[in-house]
Each structure stands twice: as structure tokens, then as C-alpha cells.
Amino acid sequence: MPVVNRIADMSTEMAEWRHHLHSIPELGLECHQTAAYVADRLREFGVDALHEGIAKTGIVAIIEGRGDGPTIGLRADMDGLPITEETGLDYASTHPGRMHACGHDGHTAMLLGAAKYLAETRNFAGQVALIFQPAEEFGGGGEVMVQEGIMDRFGIGQVYAIHNAPGKDFGKFHTTPGPIMAAADTFHIHITGKGGHAARPYDTIDPVVAACSIVQALQTIVSRNHNTKDTLVVSTTQIHTGTTDNVIPETAYINGTVRTFDKEVQAMVVRRMEEVIAGQAASFGLEARLQYEFGYPPTVNDAEKAGFAAEVAADVAGIAGVDDRVTPVMGAEDFSYMLEARPGAYLMLGQGDGAGVHHPQYNFNDEIAPIGASFFARIVERAQPVAGA
Known part of the structure; x- marks a missing residue:
């Protein structure tokens, strides 16, 4: 089955929703x-229950299917980024210094499209929980x-999410069993030496030279x-260190990120960073x-569910439209917490x-919205078919 006809008919409507959301980007929680805006649309669609104020501004909407059955969760993220938009769009951000530079406006529009279709058709058993997540x-x-x-409150048994991918073939799905995105940690190193005149370095303990040596030594990990x-x-x-050319500063600061897929590797990095920094300081x-x-843990797909999701994606995009063994990427995603649960x-x-995510000229491609919404709808219908249908 390709893109669902009813959802294809909503293309213009989904674009309108997305453009409005694009114009009002908000940050964090x-x-x-x-x-x-999302809640108003969901009420119009006739969802059976609307739960607001979760994680401050998050929403879970419930749509009842036909007959008893489990609950499947579908998630879209809603927040933007602290970036000044440079697209020149007529629906560009009206919030200075904020922008939907990662396509969360599009993710939300796709899930709204699926919500409208599922509320109209209800061609599934049990329930679907539509998760609209901030931050x-x-x-x-x-x-x-x-x-x-x-997860417990709404009895969610399995959960799925989609992210747009600029630079990847239009309309092609990418997933894999196991890790698909990395854990993202942050490190801060605070160095304290002895400042003084740059003409008399022998009277100082120079944190600048130490900082350079620490950075180089960390690469040996x-x-x-x-x-x-x-x-x-x-x-x-x-x-960060120093303020002028003729003063050796008292302190220096180093900052960076660590990306891993494995907890043992992560633990090794922490241990070695402590040892390297202590040795360099001495x-x-x-x-x-x-x-x-x-920070965020690795995003790890359940092998069985990833295989099932790939099958459903092939229903929508065709077998050639799915890469079910994509190479994991070192970016991070907090859907990882839902997949842990x-x-x-x-x-x-x-x-x-087009421009990549987190770029001031990025814009979500509205033409993929019916494809993503169709995947969301089909995975519900495939996972929870109506008895006897």
C-alpha cells in the first residue's frame, strides 16, 4: 500500500499546520x-481523551479503536532551536532568535495528519497514544x-518516532535494529594555575600550556x-582563557562532547579522562x-520492532524505499528514553x-509529510488489526 489516499488529500492542510507552527518556534519545555495549537487541532479531530501539561507543555491524546486491544505510542517532538532564521520564507519565525531548524514543526504536522486519519477511520483494535513532546x-x-x-498511565506497549533527514533520498526510510544514534555526554575541565606577567613565565604556572597539552592528550583515548x-x-x-597579550592568566576552561554507543566504552572514557587530566595537572x-x-543515552531500536517498522515503511515507500541496516550516527535523540522504557x-x-538540520537556512520539506503520516497510520493498523478484518 503506498501513501494513504485520505492522508494524501490532507497534504495542503498538513502544510498549513506546519507553516503556522514554523512561525511560532518555542524552546525547551x-x-x-x-x-x-496542537490541542485545538486534536479536539477538532475528535480524539477520545486529551491529556495536557505533561512535562509542562507535552500532550498525550488517546484515540480508541474498534474492540479491545493494546496501546501503541506514536511520538513527535515540538520544540525549536535558539537560531536566527535566514530562510526568507513568508511563514518564517516571528520569534526573534528562535527557529524550527530541525523539522520538529514537520514531525508534529505528520503526527497530526495521522491523528486526523485515525480518528476518522478507527481501523484498528485497542488504542493509539499520540505523544507530542517538548524539549x-x-x-x-x-x-x-x-x-x-x-508509559504505565496509558498502557503503552510499544512506541515509534520519525525524524526527517536532509540530504537523504526523498521519501526513503532509514532504520536499523540496535543502536541508531549515540549517547551524548558533555565534559568541562577547570584548570587553575598561577597568573603573572607574560614576560616572566618562570614566575607563573601557566594554565594555557597545560590546557593545550590536556586537549592533545585526551585524543589518545x-x-x-x-x-x-x-x-x-x-x-x-x-x-577559554586569558584576556590580553601580556598577561598569563590564572585559569583556563576546556569543554567538549563524548559520543558512545556502549556503556563500557563510556565508563572507560570517564576513567581515562580522569587519569589523563590528573597526570597532566601533576x-x-x-x-x-x-x-x-x-546526557541522552544511546537510541537503541528493539530488533523485532525495527524489522516490523521496516516492513510497514516498505508498505508505504516500496521495498527500494527502505534501508533497514543504516549505519548508526553520532548525533543524539531523547526518544532514547522512551525506547529504554x-x-x-x-x-x-x-x-x-537542502540545508542540513540546525542550519539557519533549513526548512522541512512539506512533500514528505504525507509519507510520514501514512507510516504512522499504517503501523497502528498493522500492529493492532481489527479482529476478523
């Missing part, structure tokens, strides 16, 4: 206007919704301490302190050429 980019809204009990079969990234992204005769922050799958949907 503070997605008040977005959530209000994917930062704030861990997925974790907050899980902590606030949505990747090159010498981890097994090459295990994917690992350690990237230093900031070094060699320079100064103090250095590691502050390591664990329940089996399910995360898929990417190619939207063709």
Missing part, C-alpha cells in the same frame, strides 16, 4: 503556543514524560585506549578538575537536498 533539543522532555509515567570496533568520539569544542604543577555530565523503533525519512 516552554512550548505553550505550540501545544495550544527534545535540550531539557530531555522525553525523559520527563517517561518519569511522569506516560580514541587512538590508543578503545577497541577500533567500538565507535567513539571525543571532541574538544571550547578553550606534570605542570597545577590543579585541574573534570566535571563530566551524562518500551520496545519500539526510530526511523529517519529522507527529504532530499
Whole structure:
């Protein structure tokens, strides 16, 4: 079955919803206007229950099917990014310094399209829980919704999500069993030496030289301490120190990210960072302190559900329109918390050429919305068929 005809008929409507959402991007858990707009549409569609205020501005809407059965969860993220938009669109952001630069407006529109179709047809057993989540980019809204009990409260047994993929073939789905996105951690290194005149370095304990040495030494964790079969990234992204050319500063600060798929590799990195930093600090005769922050865990697809999702995607896009063994990427996604709580799958949907996500000229391709919405609808109908249908 290709794109669902009824959903194809909603293409213009989904684009209108998406354009409105695009114009009002909000950040973190503070997605008040977005959530209000989503809730209004869901009421118009006639969902059976609407639960608002989860994770502050998150929503779970319930649609009843025909007869008893389990509950399947479908998730869309709603938040934007602190980026100034440069698209020149007539529906560009009206909120200065904020932008839907990752396509969450499109994800929300796709799930709204599926919601309207499912509320009209109800060609499934049990229930569907439509999860509209704030704070994917930062704030861990997925974790907050899980902590606030949505899986148990609504009896969700499995859960699915889609993310658009600029640069990937238009309309092609990408997924894989097991890890598909990495854990994303942050490290901060605080160095304290002894400042003084730059003409008399012998009277100082220079934190600048120590910072440079620490950054170089950290790269040996990747090159010498981890097994090459295990994917690992350690990237230093900031070094801040000093204020002028003739003063050796007292302190320096180093910041960066660690990306892993495996908890043992993650633990090794933390241990080696502590050892490297302590050794470097001792060699320079100064103090250095590691502050390591664990972020989103890896996004890990259940093998069975990923295979099922690929089958459903092939119903919509054809066998050639699915890559079910995509190479995992080092980006992170807080849908990981929902997949830790329940089996399910995360898929990417190619939207063709254009600016990449988190770019000020990015824009979601409205033409993929009917494809994503059809996947959401079909996975409900396939997972929970009506008895005797």
C-alpha cells in the first residue's frame, strides 16, 4: 500500500499546520503556543481523551479503536532551536532568535495528519497514544514524560518516532535494529594555575600550556585506549582563557562532547579522562578538575520492532524505499528514553537536498509529510488489526 489516499488529500492542510507552527518556534519545555495549537487541532479531530501539561507543555491524546486491544505510542517532538532564521520564507519565525531548524514543526504536522486519519477511520483494535513532546533539543522532555509515567498511565506497549533527514533520498526510510544514534555526554575541565606577567613565565604556572597539552592528550583515548570496533568520539569544542597579550592568566576552561554507543566504552572514557587530566595537572604543577555530565543515552531500536517498522515503511515507500541496516550516527535523540522504557523503533525519512538540520537556512520539506503520516497510520493498523478484518 503506498501513501494513504485520505492522508494524501490532507497534504495542503498538513502544510498549513506546519507553516503556522514554523512561525511560532518555542524552546525547551516552554512550548505553550505550540501545544495550544496542537490541542485545538486534536479536539477538532475528535480524539477520545486529551491529556495536557505533561512535562509542562507535552500532550498525550488517546484515540480508541474498534474492540479491545493494546496501546501503541506514536511520538513527535515540538520544540525549536535558539537560531536566527535566514530562510526568507513568508511563514518564517516571528520569534526573534528562535527557529524550527530541525523539522520538529514537520514531525508534529505528520503526527497530526495521522491523528486526523485515525480518528476518522478507527481501523484498528485497542488504542493509539499520540505523544507530542517538548524539549527534545535540550531539557530531555522525553525523559520527563517517561518519569511522569506516560508509559504505565496509558498502557503503552510499544512506541515509534520519525525524524526527517536532509540530504537523504526523498521519501526513503532509514532504520536499523540496535543502536541508531549515540549517547551524548558533555565534559568541562577547570584548570587553575598561577597568573603573572607574560614576560616572566618562570614566575607563573601557566594554565594555557597545560590546557593545550590536556586537549592533545585526551585524543589518545580514541587512538590508543578503545577497541577500533567500538565507535567513539571525543571532541574538544571550547578553550577559554586569558584576556590580553601580556598577561598569563590564572585559569583556563576546556569543554567538549563524548559520543558512545556502549556503556563500557563510556565508563572507560570517564576513567581515562580522569587519569589523563590528573597526570597532566601533576606534570605542570597545577590543579585541574573534570566535571563530566551524562546526557541522552544511546537510541537503541528493539530488533523485532525495527524489522516490523521496516516492513510497514516498505508498505508505504516500496521495498527500494527502505534501508533497514543504516549505519548508526553520532548525533543524539531523547526518544532514547522512551525506547529504554518500551520496545519500539526510530526511523529517519529522507527529504532530499537542502540545508542540513540546525542550519539557519533549513526548512522541512512539506512533500514528505504525507509519507510520514501514512507510516504512522499504517503501523497502528498493522500492529493492532481489527479482529476478523
